[in-house]
Structure formats: C-alpha cells, structure tokens
Amino acid sequence: MSIFAQLTPPVLPEGTARLRAELREFLAESRRALGWTPNSNFIGVFSAEFSRLLGARGYLGVTWPKEYGGQASSALDRYIVTEELLAAGAPCAAHWVADRQSGPLLLRFGSEAQRRDLLPGIARGECYFSIGMSEPDAGSDLAAVRTRATRTPRGWRIDGAKVWTSNAHVNHYAITLCRTGPAGDSRHEGLSQFLIDLKTDSVRINPILNLLGDHEFNEMVFDGVEIPADRLIGKEGDGWTQVRSELAFERSGPERFFGTFHLLTSTVEAARARGDKAAERALGRLIVHFLSLRSLSLAVAGVLQAGGDPGVAAALVKDMGARFELDVLEVARDLMPDAATTPDDPLGRAILQVPSYALRGGTPEIMRSIIARELGLR
Helix, strand or coil: CCHHHHCCCCCCCCCHHHHHHHHHHHHHHHHHHHCCCCCCCCCCCCCHHHHHHHHHCCCCCCCCCHHHCCCCCCHHHHHHHHHHHHHHCCCCCCCHHHHHHHHHHHHHHCCHHHHHHHHHHHHCCCCCEEEECCCCCCCCCHHHCCCEEEEECCEEEEEEEEECCCCCCCCCEEEEEEECCCCCCCCCCCEEEEEEECCCCCCEEEEEECCCCCEEEEEEEEEEEEEEHHHEECCCCCHHHHHHHHHHHHHHCHHHCCCCHHHHHHHHHHHHHHCCHHHHHHHHHHHHHHHHHHHHHHHHHHHHHCCCCCHHHHHHHHHHHHHHHHHHHHHHHHHCCCCCCCCCCHHHHHHHHHHHHCCCCCCHHHHHHHHHHHCCCC
16 A cells, blocks of 8 residues: 555644743743844754753653653644744754754664763753765765765774764764675665764864855765764664664654745735735735645654654645745745845845755755655555
C-alpha cells in the first residue's frame, strides 16, 4: 500500500489547549525579558538565552526518554510546541537542528556514551548542532558526496568540504556525512556519519553571507581533520539509512510552510482594512492551502509517533510547502504593490529569503524524484 494511502491526520492529545496556553504565556514573557522581534525564518535568529529558557521549561527534547533529559511526551506534543514557536516568530536558531534531528538521530543510532554526553545538553538548550550533508559539487544529491573519512591508527582522517552549514560558526557540533567505502551500484553504500566538534577539531569555517547580508550559512573545510574512533555514529556504512531517517524530521515539520506566515498575516490584515473582496478570495485560497499542508504535516507526525518511516510523505510536505511560501510572496506583491520592500519589512525580507527556502532540506527536483518513485512513475 502506498504511504500516501496511510496518511490520516491524528487526533491531537488531551491537554493540547493547555499546552498552547502555557507556550503562549512563556513566549510573551520571554519576549518582554529578552526583547526579541518576531521573525518568520526559524533558523535566522540565534539566541542562546532564549534556547536555555525554552529548555528550562521542558520544551526541548520533548519526545526523548527522561534519562536523557527529555519529557517522554508524544511527537504530537512536540508538533504543538514547534507550531507555537513558529507562529510567534521566536528566535529558534540555536537549538533548532539539535532538537529537531540531531538528537533523534543520536537517540536511534548513537552510542550510549554519545547519548549520555550530548542529549541532556540539547534538552537544556545549551548544546547546538549543524548539518554536514550538502557539498559544493553535490547539492541535494547526497549519494554524490565526496568528503572522505579514512581510518587511521587513532581514529579517522576527514578530507573534503560541506556547504550551507547553518550557524557552524557558533554551534558546538556538526553531524557530517562522509564516504568511507565503495559506493556500489546504488551509490548508497559506503557512507557513514561522524560527530564533528566545531570548537576543538581543526575544521576551517568560511562564512557565506545571504542576500540580506546576514551570516547564517557557512562552508566547512576538512583538510586532514583527525577525530577519535568513537566519533563514528552508528555502524560504518550505515550512513544512508541514518540520513534518510534524519531527513524525515527535517522535511516534514511545520517550518516547511511557516516561512512566510507573518507576511501572510500582514497581507490578510491589509486586505481586511481595505475591504477588498478579490484580495480576500485570493487569501482565502492560500489559507486553505496552509490548512491542507498542516493536515499533511500532522499526519506525518502521526507516522513518526507510531515509529513508521514517512520519508516519501515528508518529501511531499517539503515540496508543497516551498511552493506555498512562494505563492504567498507572489500574492502579497500583487495585493500590496505600494508596500515597502526593504530588508526591515516583511515583504522585503521575504523577497530576499524565500528563494533559499526551496533549497534547504533538498531541492524541488529531488523531492519530486522521491515522490515519483513512490508512485511508480520512474
């Protein structure tokens, strides 16, 4: 049976309304205390103070066992936390990757020592991770990675480069995909993941400024970087299986269609003030699309909660979410032709940021290839 036929939005757990109310109270308090400004780009504003406050309230590592600092709650509870953070435009960049995918990856594939050393710090909002997947000549084709890890008497030597590693200049670790053996006919063999210490390993980190001039992205260069043997995550050669598991978390969450949320709400307010019926119809269609994406994303969270593999459905959320964010931008430009388009304005920021939203987590072409294979179209 196709994965799509199994996707049914789950019933949210009891206590959802209470959890939302608690989160909104916390977000209001933290905004008063820290003075943060809402930002639709979930990875755009780094605030260690906010992440520590979030961890202290038990809103990180929500699904993890309590022995590793988690709350042992459901994936649906975590979905609610994520949704409220995005709707508020909270400064989530510090903890985001670690909480969303690095922690779950270590929980499933990491050694007991890795779990005990790292997961409690992530849950406290004090340990931050980057993603070491994309490469200069590989892009979204992860099977084409050329960064190589070679065994040495003391561990591993890594040579190569990774790009678009968000916040590698301030984060503590990067989980990095490397080739450790022959690719095989599928190209998926011979890949392994490693834990890179960004503070002590001799990795060269070069900034990549975005169109806004912000330093969010980086290039990581490995020129004979030596790491100990215990930095291998899971088993040698299992990297492809691990990456697929990790990408299901990265591609399926509400962040994939919340990137223009504040632009959408400001456009709705502008149309309501003018009493523009045509604009209201256009915005109504966008809101229906938003709710449909939310329903699909919740269904994927239900699959994760049940321990299933929603990789293909996650690709669908990612692809449709990126298209939705572009649609919001185009409708907003049509309905607000006189709106300011400076980087300090929601529309201006969206114009400069939205093109990158389709790239992170995999390009549309890669997502559609995954979906087409599931449907038997290629």
